[in-house]
Amino acid sequence: MTNGDAVTIVIPVYDGFDDAVACVASVLRHAPSTDVAARIVVIDDASPDPRIRTWLDALSVEHPDIQIVHNDRNRGFVANANAAFADADGDVILLNADTIVTDGWLDGLVDAARGPDIATVTPLTNSGSICTLASSVIDAFGLDDDDPDIDGCARFIRANSIAARPEVITGVGFCMLVTRTAIDAVGPFDEVAYGRGYGEEVDFCIRAGRLGLVNIADDTTFVFHRGGVSFGDERSERMRQASIFLHKRYPFFRAANRSERLLDPLRASFTALALALDDHDPQRTRVLHVLHGPPDDVGGTEKHLTGLLDALGDEFDFTLVYPVESGFVVQTRWRTGAGATPIHEHLLPGSVRWVAGIDDPVAAESFAMALDLFTADVVHVHSFNGFSLAPLRVLEHVDAPVIAFVHDPFLACPHYSLLYLDRESCGIPEDRAVCGRCLPATEQLPVDHLDEFRATVRDHLHVVDRWVFASRSAADLLVRAYPIDPERIEIIEHAAPIDRPRPGLIDESRVLDEPLRVAFVGRGWAKKGLGAVNRLARAVAETPIEIHHFGPLRERADDHVITHGPYENVVLPDLLDRAGIQIVLLPGPTAETYGLVLSEAIIAGIPVIGAHYGALGQRIRDGGIGWTFDPTDPDELLDLIRHLDRCRREILRAAQRTLTVALPSSTEVAARYADLYRGSTHQTRGSR
C-alpha cells in the first residue's frame, strides 16, 4: 500500500540521449496535471555520450526541483534502483529512459497502488511482456511507426478500460511502481545475483508474492516504451542468464509464467479495448447468442443460428459466445458506420471445451465477463452445453431480457436423449427410482446429481423471459420437468431446411406401380433406430419390398439394407426421387423436438413413418403426412410396412397430403425472432 510520502520517480540514464530527453520531457509535461506529490530523480550512470551531462546540467538549472545524480562509474540499473529505494521515503517508480509517459499516468499508477497489499504496479504499454497491448490497438495508434499517436492511445485506454487491474505474477521493469510496503517487506533488488540488471524485478516480485503481496497491471494507464534499448548488444545474453538463474532459484516459475501467458489475466482488458476500436452504431439492438460450439459447425443449432444472422443482420448487431478447447470465444458481428459487418473474435479465459458439473465456476466467470464486456440488449440462449448451468445463475444479475431456445431436453436431464437405458423414451418419469437405474448406466451419474441439477434449473426458471420451442411437444416435454409459465412459452417452427420449390405433383406411377421402397434417412446407429431397420430388412428380405438407407453408417447395417452412404443435404429430395423412394422411415425411439429430416421428406413429397410421440408424431398426425408406430414394438412397424405395401392408395393419400403442409421460410422464422427481440427490449426485469 502506498503511504502519504511523495512518490519518487527514478530515471536511470545510460546513453540513448534522444530517448532520455523525450522521457524526461514527458514526465515534466504531465507533472502539472497531477495532484500526486512526486520527486524526480534522474541518474546519469556514467554515460559515455557527453551530451547527457550537458543536458542534465541544463535541466538542473531549469528545474531545480529535479534531483540529478552523476555516477562516477557505471553502476548498473539494479544498484541505481536500490539506491533510490534507500533514498526515498515513499513509493518508487522505476522508469526506463526509453519510455514516454502520458497524461494521468502518475495518478493512475498511484491510484492502483492504493489497493491492499500491493507490491508493484505496471501500466499497459506497446512493448512490455505481458502488459503489451493487442496488435489491433498498437496498429490503430501507429505505436510501431515513426510517428506514434501516444497521447491518443493513452486517452483511448483511459476512456475504454474496464479497470480490472488484474493480478500478475511479476511486474515489468520498463515502468514499475514499487510500494514502500513492498520495499520495506522484501528489501532491495538482489544486486549480487543480477549484477547490472535483467531479471531483478521478477525476483523482487516473486519474493513479494511469497510475503502475501500482489503485483498488478494497471489497465487504465498507458506508457510508451521504445523497447530493446537497454543494454544494447548485451540484452540477449543478459535475458538468457536471468532466465537460467530465475529457474534455478524458483523452479516453478517457468511453468507459472507459461500458464499465465495462456490464461492471460489481461485478456478481458485487452478484449474490451479491441472491441472499443470497432466502429459501431450504439443505437442498434445487440443480441448475444449463447451456443455450444462455433457457428460454422455442422448441426441443426448452427444452421438455425446462421439463418437468423443472415436474415436479421440489417436490423440487429450480434455477439456470439461459445466454448472452444482453450476457453470461450466471443465473436462480434456488429455493423460499422460504413455498412460492413466485420467478424471479430476474442478469446476469454476458460479451460476445456466441455465443462463438467452443474455450475462450472470457470464457465460462469467467462460468461459473466462476456456479458460485462459485450453490451447485450437481448440474450438468446441456444444451448447450455459446454457452459454447465452456470449461465442461468449469471443471468440472474443481468438486466437484458433472456430468450432460451430449447433445441434439446438437456435442461430436463443430463442424459438428454431421454432414452431410458438408451432403449426407449422415458417421458421424464415421476418415479425417481427409474432415473436411479438409468443415469448411472448411461451417464455414470448418481441420481442425486439429477436432483441437484433440476433444483438448480427450477430455482432459475424466472431468469428466462421467453422459452422458445420448435414444436408444442418439445414444450410439453420440458413442462413435464418444470412448471414453466405457459405465458412465457413461444412455439417457433424451424425454417424449411432446404431452399427449393416444393413439388406440385406426386408421381403416381412410382407410388402405385413400383416395388415398395422405404428409406431410413439419417445417421445409421441404434439411437436412431438402425436396429429396427435391420430387423425390418431381414423380415422383408424375401419380398419385393426394399429397405434403403441414406446417411453415414455409425454401426453395421444388415446386408439386406441397400445403403447409399452420406448425402448432400440440398440434393436429398433428388436422391430419394432417383432411388424411387416412396416412404421415409425415421425409426428412432427419441422424442424428437422437431425433425428436420421430416421437413426434408415433406419437401421431397414423400410421407414419413415415425414414433407416435414427440414432434414426429405430432407433425405426422397434424398433417396426415405419414404414419406413426411404437418404436418398442418391432412387429407394429413390420405390420405397417406390409399393410402399406398392399395398400398403395394409402401411401398416395399421405404423399398428396405432404403437398399441402406449409413449412415456414427462413424469412418468416427470422421475423418471429425479430419480433421477440424487439418486444423483449421493451421489457424490464420487474415485469418478469
Place this chain on the structure above:
Amino acid sequence: MHHQLAGQPASVLGIVAPRASLPSGSSVVTVAERADLRPDAECHVTGVGSAVPGAVLLRAGVPFEVHGDTVEIHAPDPDAPDVLVIDPGAVAVAAPTSDLAPADPAGRPPFRWRPVVLFLAGDADEPTARAAAHTADALILHDVEARLAVHGPAPALRLTQACLAIEASVVALRPDVIVALDHRALEHAERWSPTRSTVTVAWDPDLGASSELVSWTIGSARGRLRARIGPDVEVGQLAALLNRLCSGPHPAPPVDMPVDVPADVAVQLEPRTDAHGSEPTSTVHVLGDGAGSTPVARALIDHFRAAGHEVVQGRARKDSTSDGRELSITDLTSARRTGTGDPDSTIIVVEPDDASAIRAGDIDRSWWRGRLVVVTERRTAHALRVLGAHPIVVPILLPPDEVASLTDAARHRIRPPVPTIGWIADADIGSSMAERARRSTALVELLVEHAPDASIEIVGLAPAEVAALSLPEQVTGRSIPPDPTGLASWTAQVWLPAERSLTDTGDLRTLARAVLAGVPTAVVLTDHELDGRAVGGLVDPQLVLSGSTDPGSWCATVARLVTDDAWRGARSVECRRRAQALFASDSARHTVDRVIGWYDARRPA
C-alpha cells in the same frame, strides 16, 4: 373405384363395392382401410342383370335401379358380354347398430396416424353418453378415430360402432387417449390403460371452459390425467388437444422387461456381401433394328452393362435356356413400327422428344394399355398413366463414359481469356429456324447489354444463321453442342425460355452435362415448373429464374455470373457438389436396380 374402373376394359360396366358390416369398436374409416388391404386377386366378376348389395360405380349411360340396399344394373346391350367387377377392397359400410359387444381388435385402424380416442363410460348417465356419442362422430370427420364404450343402451352413432365398456375393449383398441365420462371410468382408465403412452382426459359436465389442461409436471401430476373437457368443447379444438396429448410425454414410466431383441444392432458380423451384387444378373435383350441407338435407350443399356448385367442384341431363341432373369428393351419407334417385343413384358424407352406426340394423342390410346414404359420426364409419365400404360420415371441418364469425360473436363478446366456464355437455343427444335432466330435476337441483345465483355455462343443456330441476325460481334453460333472440354471452358450456360419450356422438352441432359462440367446454368422456368424436381436437382436454386419476372432481371443474374468471380465460383462449386451427389459411382447400379424391381413387379407372373 374410379381408378379401378379406368383400368378396366370397356366390357366392365361398373365396379361394385360390396356391403360390409361395422365390427364392434370400429369406424367406417377403419373398415374402409381394412378392406383396402385385401388383395386385388379377390376381385371377381358378376354378370349384369342381378341385384348387388352395396354401392356401384357405373360407366356413364348404364341404366340401373336401386332396391333398398341393393342395386340392379341393366345391360345397355343385351347381346354384349358385359360384366361388373366386385371389388372387396371398396366397401359400402353398414350403419352402426345398437348391439353392444366387446371391441373387436379389427376396430383399431391398420394405418396408425389418426389418434384412437375411446370415450369410456363407467356409470355415466344417458345424456352424457349421448353427448359423447355426438362428439365421437364429429371427431371422425376431424381425422380422429373416436370410439365409444358404454354399458348400454348404446346411443345413436353414425360413423362408429359402440362397444362394451370393459377392459377387453380397451385392450383390443389400445387407445392413445381415453376420455373418461365419469369418475368410475377415470379409475378404470388408470387401471386398464394398455400402453405406457395412453393418457386420460376427464369429461366434466360442469366445466365452464370448453377444455383445460391438468398439470403433468412431475411432483404435481395426477397419474395419466392430462386435461378436462366440457360438453361444449369445439370439435376442431378438441381434435387439436387430443393430437397434442398423444405426442407425449409418456405418463407412465418404462418397465424393465426382458427385451426380445437387443436395442443395439443384432447383425452377425460376417464379412459383408453385397446383397445386390450377389443376385443373379439379368440378360437384357435389345430388340428392334434401331434399338439402343436413341439417347435414353443407349444410356439405359449402358447402365445395365455398368451394373454388371449382360446385354445382347435380339430376342433369345426359343430353345435357349437361362438361369437368370431375362428382360427385353426397345425404343418407341421400333415398338410401333415393327410391333417388336411382347407388349406385356418388353420395356419401351420413350425419348423426351416423343413426349409431345404422346400428349398430343398421336398414338392410339389403346396401344399404350398395359405397356411397360421408361421415361425421364414426369409429366409424360402422368399422361401415359392416364392412357393405361405402366410408366417409370428414371433419373436423367447419361452414359457412364460421358459422365467420366465431363467430370475429367471439369477437373482440368482452363479459364478462357474472355468469359463465354453458352446460350441453349435447341429447346426450340420443332419450330423453324427463322422463328428461333427471331425469338432469340431480342434476348441476346438484352444479355449483351448486361454483359458487354462476354462472348456468347448460341447452341442450335449455325454460324451463318447468327451472322444473318446482325447481332453484336461477340455473338457467334454453333450447330452442335461443344465437346466436354469446350463445355467446361464456358463461364455459364443459359437456358432462357423458348416457345416450349424446358420441362416440356423433357430433355434435361443438357443441364446434366453442364453440372458435370462444373458450368453453372441459369434456367428460366414457368411458374408451374418451379417445382425443384422439374430440373432434377441439377440446377442451383439461386439460378432458377421465374418466367413471370422481367427478362431484364434474368440477364442481370447471368451477367453477375460473368462479372462477379466470387459468386460465379460459389455457383460452380455448387454444380460440382450436385454432380458428385447425383452422379456418384454407384448411381448406375441404383438406377438399374430400381428398373429391375419395377419390371419384376409389373410383368405378368
